[in-house]
Amino acid sequence: LRLISEKDREINPEKLYSNLFSEYSFKETMNPNAKGRKILNPYIQNYRTCFMQILFHFYNEKNFTKAKFVLEQMDKLIPENLYPYRSEKTKQKIDEFRKEMESKE
Secondary structure (H helix, E strand, C coil), X not given: CCCECCCCCCECHHHHHHHXXXXXXXXXXXXXXXXXXXXXXXXXXXXXXXXXXXXXXXXHCCCHHHHHHHHHHHHHHCCCCCCCCCCHHHHHHHHHHHHHHHHCC
């Protein structure tokens, strides 16, 4: 299975979810003393984009429990204090989702 189907260019949510939570290892991203942290920076935005795609998917499907879980895991696995958002607009969008998730509880 592909993360994005060639035919319709949409994500494969099941595969992306599986990869994020079963296949990928984020142990270095959570280590503030990691020697290669600067090397990881370009990849972090790609990981964050994956989290955001699956977050938006679950949100649009009204699966707020999974959307909240994805948001919490993104915050845990890619801590903002170690890897600040490069785009203020992206940060604002995530903060809006965070508030929205709180209202769904």
